[in-house]
Amino acid sequence: MKILVINGPNLNLLGVREPSIYGRETYFDLVDKINVYAKEIGVDVEVLQSNHEGELVDFIHRAYYTKVDGIVINPAAYTHTSVALLDAVKAVGIPTVEVHISDVSKREDFRQVSYIRKASLATIAGRGTNGYLEAMDLLLKEYKNDSSN
Numbered sequence: 001m002k003i004l005v006i007n008g009p010n011l012n013l014l015g016v017r018e019p020s021i022y023g024r025e026t027y028f029d030l031v032d033k034i035n036v037y038a039k040e041i042g043v044d045v046e047v048l049q050s051n052h053e054g055e056l057v058d059f060i061h062r063a064y065y066t067k068v069d070g071i072v073i074n075p076a077a078y079t080h081t082s083v084a085l086l087d088a089v090k091a092v093g094i095p096t097v098e099v100h101i102s103d104v105s106k107r108e109d110f111r112q113v114s115y116i117r118k119a120s121l122a123t124i125a126g127r128g129t130n131g132y133l134e135a136m137d138l139l140l141k142e143y144k145n146d147s148s149n
Contacts, residue, residue, distance in 0.1 A: 001042075001043045001044065001069045001070065001139075001140060001143045002043070002044045002045075002046075002066075002067065002068045002069050002070075003038065003043050003044070003045045003046075003068065003069065003070045003071070003072060003136055003139055003140075004045075004046050004048070004059065004063045004068045004070075004071050004072070005034055005045060005046070005047040005048070005071075005072045005073075005132060005136075006048055006049075006056060006059050006060070006071060006072070006073045006074070006075075007027075007030075007047070007048065007049040007050075007073075007074050007076070008049075008050070008051075008056060008073075008074060008075040008076030008077065008078050008079075009050075009051040009052075009076045009077050009078065010051065010076055010077070011027060011030075011049055011074060011076055012027050012049050012051070013027070014026055014027045014029075014030060014101075014129075015027070015029070021101075021102050022101050022102060023101065023128055023129070025128075025129050027049065029129075030047075030129050030132070031047045033129060033132070033133070034047055034132055034133070034136070035047070037133045037136065038136065041136065041137070041140060043136065043140060045136070053078055053082055053084060053085070054084075056075065056078065056082075056085060056088075057084050057085060057088045060073075060085070060088040060089060060092055060094075061088060061091075061092065063092060063094055064091075064092035064093075064094065068094055069094070069095070069139070069143050070094060070095045070096070070097070070136075070139030070140075070142070070143060071089070071094050071095070071096040071097070071139075072096075072097050072099055072132055072135040072136060072139065073085075073089070073096055073097070073098055073099065073116060073120075074098070074099045074100060074101070074132075075098070075116050078116075079098070079100070079104070079113075079114050079115065079116055079117075080113045080114065080115070081115070082115055082116070083115055085115065085116055086115040086116055086118055086119055089116060089119040089120070090118075090119045095121050095139055095142050095143075096116075096119060096120050096121060097120055097121055097122050097123070097124060097135035097138055097139060098114065098116050098117055098120040098122070098123040098124070098125075099123075099124050099125070099131045099132055099135050100123070100124070100125040100126070100131070101126075101127075101128055101129060101131065102125070102126060103125050103126025104125050104126075105125065105126075121138065121139075121142060122135075122138055124138075
């Protein structure tokens with residue numbers, strides 16, 4: 001199984017940006033955690049990050065052409081604004097799980113809106129960076145269910 005993990009704007013500043021909300025783990029810590037866990041569960045993983053909406057859309061399109069089996073996406077601020085990301089995920093039809101490090105349901109009103117959720121199998125929020133691992137588990141379970149049918 002191949003999983004693509006996509007991170008949106010400002011996630012490259014993990015550990016620096018509002019550590020009281022996002023924790024002290026750095027982006028490099030997150031990438032290492034994901035890579036180690038992927039090896040443990042036997043999946044191939046690629047982790048990408050961009051601060052640019054169009055590049056995130058390009059990552060999703062590329063996932064289709066490179067035969068990715070699942071996407072974990074933390075669109076960050078684009079969660080609440082990007083119809084383009086929603087349309088890209090819908091277009092490629094790859095099972096996708098939305099992840100947020102913080103519990104967005106307990107934050108500002110504008111963070112209650114998620115466009116990407118409409119095209120996601122599930123949303124995992126408020127579990128810190130471990131939410132990415134939970135998302136990978138969910139995608140692996142979905143993949144195995146699909147493979148057995």
